[in-house]
Amino acid sequence: MEGMEGKYNIKAASKMLGIQPGTLRAWERRYQMIAPIRNESGHRLYTEEHIKILKWLVKKINQGFTISQAVSLLENNELFSDGPNVIEGNQITSMSVELLSSLINFKELKAQEIINSLFSLFTIEKVIFDIFVPLLEKIGELRESHKINGANEHFAFSIIRSRIGTIFYNSPQNPYLPKAVAVCSPGEAHEIGLLIFSLVLRRKGFDVVYLGSGITEDDLNETLNKIHPDFLFISCTMKENLPNVLPLITSIKLNNKNLKIGIGGYAVKTMKQSDKEQLSAFIVGQTRGDWEKWLSTRAG
Structure with missing residues (x-):
């Protein structure tokens, strides 16, 4: 029957799927979601149907599922539909x-x-x-x-x-990657957004010192002088605290010329366009995609 004939060896299948042959073998051993045909030499051969299944699994993984979750969906007969x-x-x-x-x-x-x-x-x-x-x-x-x-x-x-x-605290850190300090601007009480951003950094392996809210400018400067980070990230969610952010950045930059500073938070998102232009080099953005783009141009 069409689609049931073994046509692709593991090297070809892996190239089509964009995964390593070892990964494909591991999936087959652990989850047994397909059973490749074996040729006379015992080598795997994949059919069009196998490739279709594997492409669907890879798509689910790219959408955020783990391989076990994707296989579970497959086993529930939800393949190839919406x-x-x-x-x-x-x-x-x-x-x-x-x-x-x-x-x-x-x-x-x-x-x-x-x-x-x-x-x-x-x-x-x-x-x-x-x-x-x-x-x-x-x-x-x-x-x-x-x-x-x-x-x-x-x-x-x-x-x-x-x-x-x-x-966040259970995620590993890499001492060979940049060190970052994450802090809320003075007067701030909301810190979940900053914590989520810090988690993204930590899961990328960054050595993140999370300070959160309640840190004065003097205490922040003392901390920066002590640990000499590569990055400082400041969160500002309350509009009334926004006028203090630019002077804070200016003051910190005077004593830390090589420090890369990023700012974010709801107040930054809603500021006037003229203010955004003034702070454009420091604005990290609101989405994970924005964060990744900002980091990619500065973490090299």
């Missing part, structure tokens, strides 16, 4: 709604249970950027519209911050 994307989206939506309800109603055990399930189903990056970030924004909107109060918001943020912090 089903996995629809099911994934529905699952994320329903679990996010349930998590939001648990958080704003002070149901800690239920919230932790949902969070544990999310991390068992999806990658760390997917949970944080596709679930936690929109959830935090939604909670902020509810607070601003007075549908929840400060206690609801504080409780929810504390739970999510704790989980992100645990991942």
Whole structure:
């Protein structure tokens, strides 16, 4: 039958898929999702159907799934349709709604249970950027519209911050990569965005010293003089603190000429275009793609 004839050896298949032959062998041994045909010499031969399956798995991995999660979707007969994307989206939506309800109603055990399930189903990056970030924004909107109060918001943020912090401090660091200091601008109280950014840096291997909020300019300068980092990242979420950011950067640069400084946060996002132009060299951006682009031009 068409598609069932062995046509591609492992070298050709690996090249088509963009993965190493060793990775392909490991997938087959562990997950047994395909059974390549063997030629007379015992070498693997892959059919068109095998390649179709493997390309789908690679696509799922590129979308943020682990290989085990992708194989699980495959085993649930969701191959080659829009089903996995629809099911994934529905699952994320329903679990996010349930998590939001648990958080704003002070149901800690239920919230932790949902969070544990999310991390068992999806990658760390997917949970944080596709679930936690929109959830935090939604909670902020509810607070601003007075549908929840400060206690609801504080409780929810504390739970999510704790989980992100645990991942951050358990992520390995590479002492041979640049050292970075992450701090909130003076007067700031919100630091989850900075913590998420710091986690991205830490998972890239950066040696990150996370200071968070409540750090005075004098204490920051003393820390910089002590550890001599390559980067300083400043978060500013409150608009009233924004006028202090540029003088802070100017002051720090006077004594740390080689220090690379990046700024971000909600206040930076919403500043006037003229102010953005003045600070354009320092603005890291709002999305992970923005962050990657900014770092790629300065971390070399």
